[in-house]
Amino acid sequence: MLDKLNEIEKAALEDLSSITEQTALDAWRVSNVGRSSPLMQIFAGFGKLSKEEKPIVGAAANRVKVALESALEEKTQAVKYAALAKSLSEEKLDITLPGREVNIGRLHPANQQLRRVLAILAEMGFQVYTSREVETDEMNFQMLNFAPHHPAREMQDSFYVESEGREDNPILMRTHTSPGQIRAMREAVATNPQNPPPIRIALPGMCYRYEQITARSEIQFNQVEGLAVGEGITFADLKGTLTDFARRMFGKDARVRFRASYFPFTEPSAEVDVECFVCGGKGCQVCKNSGWLEILGCGMVHPNVLQNGGYDPKRYTGFAFGMGPERQLMLRNKINDIRYFWGNDLRFLEQF
Amino acid sequence: MKLPISWLKDFIDLDGITVEDIARKLTLAGLEVDEILYAGLPMPTYGAGEKHEFKTNGIAWDKEKIVVAEIREVKEHPNADKLTLLDLYDGQQEQVVLTGAPNIFHLKGTGKLPKPIKVAYAKEGATIYDGHADGLVLTTLKRAKIRGVDSYSMVCSEKELGITGEHEGIILLDDDAPVGMSLADHIGDAVLDISILPNMARNANVIGIARELAALTGRELRKQVNTETGKQPSTLNLQPVTDLVEIEITNSELNPRFVAGLIRGVEIKPSPYQIQRRLKLAGIRAINNIVDATNYAMIELGEPLHAFDYDVLKERAGEKKIKLITRPAQEGEELVTLDGEKRKLTSMNVLVCDEKSSLSLAGVMGGTESEVTQNTRNVLLEGAAWNFINIRRTAKQHNLPSEASFRFSRGVHPALAETGVKRGLQYMAAWANGSIAPGLVDVYPLKPKDSVVEVTPKDVKRLLGIELTLEQIAELLSRLEFKCEITDHHLQVTAPAHRMDIDEGVVGLADVLEEVARSYGFDKIPTTTISDALPPQAGNPIHEWEEHLRDLLVAIGMQEVVTYRMTSPEREGRVIAHGEYVRIANPIAPERSVLRQSLLAAVLEVAEKNARAESIVMFEVGSIFEPVKNDLPNEPRKLAIVMTGARSASAWDVKAAPAFDFYDMKGRIELLLAGLRYTDIVYAETESTYSLHPGKSAEVKINGQVVGVFGELHPLAKEKYEFGDAPVIVAEFDLEKLRTLNPSYGIIPVSEFPPMYEDIAIILDESVAASAVEALIRQTGGKTVTDVRLFDVYRDEKIGAGKKSLAYSLTYQAAKTLTDADAAAIRNKIVKRLENTIGAKLRS
Numbered sequence A: 001m002l003d004k005l006n007e008i009e010k011a012a013l014e015d016l017s018s019i020t021e022q023t024a025l026d027a028w029r030v031s032n033v034g035r036s037s038p039l040m041q042i043f044a045g046f047g048k049l050s051k052e053e054k055p056i057v058g059a060a061a062n063r064v065k066v067a068l069e070s071a072l073e074e075k076t077q078a079v080k081y082a083a084l085a086k087s088l089s090e091e092k093l094d095i096t097l098p099g100r101e102v103n104i105g106r107l108h109p110a111n112q113q114l115r116r117v118l119a120i121l122a123e124m125g126f127q128v129y130t131s132r133e134v135e136t137d138e139m140n141f142q143m144l145n146f147a148p149h150h151p152a153r154e155m156q157d158s159f160y161v162e163s164e165g166r167e168d169n170p171i172l173m174r175t176h177t178s179p180g181q182i183r184a185m186r187e188a189v190a191t192n193p194q195n196p197p198p199i200r201i202a203l204p205g206m207c208y209r210y211e212q213i214t215a216r217s218e219i220q221f222n223q224v225e226g227l228a229v230g231e232g233i234t235f236a237d238l239k240g241t242l243t244d245f246a247r248r249m250f251g252k253d254a255r256v257r258f259r260a261s262y263f264p265f266t267e268p269s270a271e272v273d274v275e276c277f278v279c280g281g282k283g284c285q286v287c288k289n290s291g292w293l294e295i296l297g298c299g300m301v302h303p304n305v306l307q308n309g310g311y312d313p314k315r316y317t318g319f320a321f322g323m324g325p326e327r328q329l330m331l332r333n334k335i336n337d338i339r340y341f342w343g344n345d346l347r348f349l350e351q352f
Numbered sequence B: 001m002k003l004p005i006s007w008l009k010d011f012i013d014l015d016g017i018t019v020e021d022i023a024r025k026l027t028l029a030g031l032e033v034d035e036i037l038y039a040g041l042p043m044p045t046y047g048a049g050e051k052h053e054f055k056t057n058g059i060a061w062d063k064e065k066i067v068v069a070e071i072r073e074v075k076e077h078p079n080a081d082k083l084t085l086l087d088l089y090d091g092q093q094e095q096v097v098l099t100g101a102p103n104i105f106h107l108k109g110t111g112k113l114p115k116p117i118k119v120a121y122a123k124e125g126a127t128i129y130d131g132h133a134d135g136l137v138l139t140t141l142k143r144a145k146i147r148g149v150d151s152y153s154m155v156c157s158e159k160e161l162g163i164t165g166e167h168e169g170i171i172l173l174d175d176d177a178p179v180g181m182s183l184a185d186h187i188g189d190a191v192l193d194i195s196i197l198p199n200m201a202r203n204a205n206v207i208g209i210a211r212e213l214a215a216l217t218g219r220e221l222r223k224q225v226n227t228e229t230g231k232q233p234s235t236l237n238l239q240p241v242t243d244l245v246e247i248e249i250t251n252s253e254l255n256p257r258f259v260a261g262l263i264r265g266v267e268i269k270p271s272p273y274q275i276q277r278r279l280k281l282a283g284i285r286a287i288n289n290i291v292d293a294t295n296y297a298m299i300e301l302g303e304p305l306h307a308f309d310y311d312v313l314k315e316r317a318g319e320k321k322i323k324l325i326t327r328p329a330q331e332g333e334e335l336v337t338l339d340g341e342k343r344k345l346t347s348m349n350v351l352v353c354d355e356k357s358s359l360s361l362a363g364v365m366g367g368t369e370s371e372v373t374q375n376t377r378n379v380l381l382e383g384a385a386w387n388f389i390n391i392r393r394t395a396k397q398h399n400l401p402s403e404a405s406f407r408f409s410r411g412v413h414p415a416l417a418e419t420g421v422k423r424g425l426q427y428m429a430a431w432a433n434g435s436i437a438p439g440l441v442d443v444y445p446l447k448p449k450d451s452v453v454e455v456t457p458k459d460v461k462r463l464l465g466i467e468l469t470l471e472q473i474a475e476l477l478s479r480l481e482f483k484c485e486i487t488d489h490h491l492q493v494t495a496p497a498h499r500m501d502i503d504e505g506v507v508g509l510a511d512v513l514e515e516v517a518r519s520y521g522f523d524k525i526p527t528t529t530i531s532d533a534l535p536p537q538a539g540n541p542i543h544e545w546e547e548h549l550r551d552l553l554v555a556i557g558m559q560e561v562v563t564y565r566m567t568s569p570e571r572e573g574r575v576i577a578h579g580e581y582v583r584i585a586n587p588i589a590p591e592r593s594v595l596r597q598s599l600l601a602a603v604l605e606v607a608e609k610n611a612r613a614e615s616i617v618m619f620e621v622g623s624i625f626e627p628v629k630n631d632l633p634n635e636p637r638k639l640a641i642v643m644t645g646a647r648s649a650s651a652w653d654v655k656a657a658p659a660f661d662f663y664d665m666k667g668r669i670e671l672l673l674a675g676l677r678y679t680d681i682v683y684a685e686t687e688s689t690y691s692l693h694p695g696k697s698a699e700v701k702i703n704g705q706v707v708g709v710f711g712e713l714h715p716l717a718k719e720k721y722e723f724g725d726a727p728v729i730v731a732e733f734d735l736e737k738l739r740t741l742n743p744s745y746g747i748i749p750v751s752e753f754p755p756m757y758e759d760i761a762i763i764l765d766e767s768v769a770a771s772a773v774e775a776l777i778r779q780t781g782g783k784t785v786t787d788v789r790l791f792d793v794y795r796d797e798k799i800g801a802g803k804k805s806l807a808y809s810l811t812y813q814a815a816k817t818l819t820d821a822d823a824a825a826i827r828n829k830i831v832k833r834l835e836n837t838i839g840a841k842l843r844s
């Protein structure tokens, strides 16, 4: 009987070793550990064995059963993994086919840049102040220390709005966001005429200049101005503030220089250049070989402008600065045609 | 302005300072150097990785290979009629040089020259510009045979040496040019092209720039130049000019000063080459010694001068003393200016006249009759001060931008009139052998007041943030020729006589402090952080709300656009009819003649331009402009949305998706309003002024107020655009109304108990609105029905004409685990209600 068990085991394991797929495995299971298999027949005929044989044969039969079952378990796993490996190898994709497009939303690049600028300024305490786009000559020029016929007016050719009886104070499209400086100062003064509060604001918005629309000039452009007014604000503070701004905007190693300049509404006035981030200052097309990029105009608020805003220039000082988000983007992204911005071609917009 | 360094060096010692250093100092002080043009001086060389600082052009002359030489004889070329062979001495040896230069051709075959001609000589191997090439092409001289004669070197034209573009003849140097000297040492130069800011007009001259450099370097400014006057004893009767000429100023506001001087016996000829060369490098044409002298003095000092032919004036005056009168022109008066144009004048223009008639357009351009000609022998030289606004408007009116009007229209101090005339006469005497008549006629009715400003160290600290002593402030300002007097605790500063930009009082203080800062150096001022109090941080709720709105729209998948504010009624008329516009008085083009009244029209134009895109979903947030008669317009804020094309992107295995329709827009609007946390929303039929499809458009009411409209573009409106077949869906919202509604915050709690889902389909009349069905379901189901979602709308013959089937998926949720029986009870109640109220039948 023991010999028979050994033979059963040997034959079964031999059969099993040659099996490679599931149906054969199922058949093996039926014929080797199934109810009518020789092994199970031995268990079925157990009652007929002698008292002495029972424990010996019982132990041997159990051993064979466990051996066959664990061999089956092992084989089942092997067959499963072999089948998986085969199907995985057949499921290979062409990974170079393009991915599926997703239609997503985006902000206009000019507004993306405006946000970057305003976010930095907000952290520096400059809160957004918005004001109207159509202005009076008084607010756009006279209050900002542009006298009538002043040569500086030629730097800012204006679009005028048709009106009658306003020869002394015509209506025009604002040429800069600076009229907002006057409006903001006057609002602040209204809150406390004796002791006007300090001001720290950022003035973003669309401005207009009479130009032909070409690759280099546009009739409208965004500007962001900053204005700080208080008791004890100095030119050194202006330098510190804008140096910090430039580092946040153009990288922590950005080098800046302050160059004397002229704006009617500030004195002293300066242009701020940042070392060209395209060539690192070595000279390139973008910086016209100068190694510097002009990014900001600034200065100490002119006494007449403080006065016009309601702040006593003997007591208060302040600084103002202005920049163009589109220009910054053009430099950063080597955009050589300003008309892309308001052209709104999706093929341009989708690159931002 | 273009400024040759050699000229600058007449007024300041610049030894040991490179051209680039000079340019850098000027640039930082507000005199921005746009470009450096080298004309002979050594150019800086940059190694790899070294920094450029300026746009640089031009050519350096090799010191060994380009020298001063003299032509001793001009001989015939044996094989070429138009060429000559020069016997030339270069300081070391004799050379035979081939040339075709026309300006020495007349000397061909005249034998040994009585006086050798000094020329610029380039030897074999020298690099110069190719005179015959278009533009500037470098070439190196190599030995060649030209018509059988060896050629290895040449005498150069101005173009070949990069001085001007002229290649008509060779350079004829002054007689005192030292033969054999390196040409670079003799006339090598570099030209700074400087942008002059409106407040820096005083510096649009050589002395102005030299003065700035003196302040920036601490070196001395030399204001006088050596002008060796023709010293030969005069045989002329030198009556004082005051005996011969008188001046009458009729309006001193327009003409604060008029100075005239006389020079007699001038000989009109070309100026010395050095002078011509400097003028040319400065961008001025060399004409003759008299005209050149006026220009040279102007560039040097900043005072434009005008030369009259004295004898013409004398003849016009007849027996009488010459009387010059300055006055505003009469309306319609005419004058023929130097350029030959007949100018029709207005009362804004100022004229210089004699008793007979007008002579010149003051400060802008002379007239033809009294101009200096080849035959002029005696010159009356005018130097005057004019009202800058007047000159500016006159130059603009007659389109006469000139070196003179550039300066006068920015303000020239009257003090310079006298200095200018004296300097001009000196140069005329030196270059034209004239004799200066004694005295000047000087009428000075309106002397500007000296600006006096008091400055303290406290002022400097307060505005600039730097600590300076009184003495230091005085030193900084003295360098710019301010007169400084220190008394007790302050400094009394008087502006120099060439400046008109220094005010008094608090503005004057700012003017002076700016000069302190520039003289001190902006780069030396420290960087500090603001120590003043931070204002109360109140934010900007409107701006922040609009930014939130933009974020929601972008999250929903919309592309933002930003469009022009200027449009035309015709352009907007395609989609909306409008009344009055805000009109631009000086539009750049008819299609940009008004300010937009419809943001949607602007976004539609952008969508149209992008019509080839597979899918368009774009929005803009911005202002429109509503006119207010003779006052500032209203600028209400709007949101406009345009969608058209495929609902989702196609791919290589996904065919084109269906086109956007009304419900795609509605779904997005629902998301947007949910994002803004608005709840009481009703979609109602609209009578919008926009051209919308009557059956596929709606207005959006929140809390009973209309805040926007949306729908499919009317087929007739769509026809006016170049869109594809897909419908165009548009929306416009009034942001003022949308923003000022009350949002409702709070959430619906997420239940711990499992929800039950159930579908019901009903058949009902076509006329019943889906919103009514949903309202009934919600009303009947009560709190337990937490979601009602329409998932199918179906029509067919079996259901019957005029009927539709709506299928809803209901979500039941309660504060307990619901049983099937609970759900059935609610469902039955709902079905019964639908049957009774709207005659709906359950579809099985």
Ligand SMILES: [Zn+2]
Pocket (backbone or CB within 6 Å): A276, A277, A278, A279, A280, A281, A282, A283, A284, A285, A286, A287, A288, A289, A291, A292
């Ligand atoms: Zn660069």
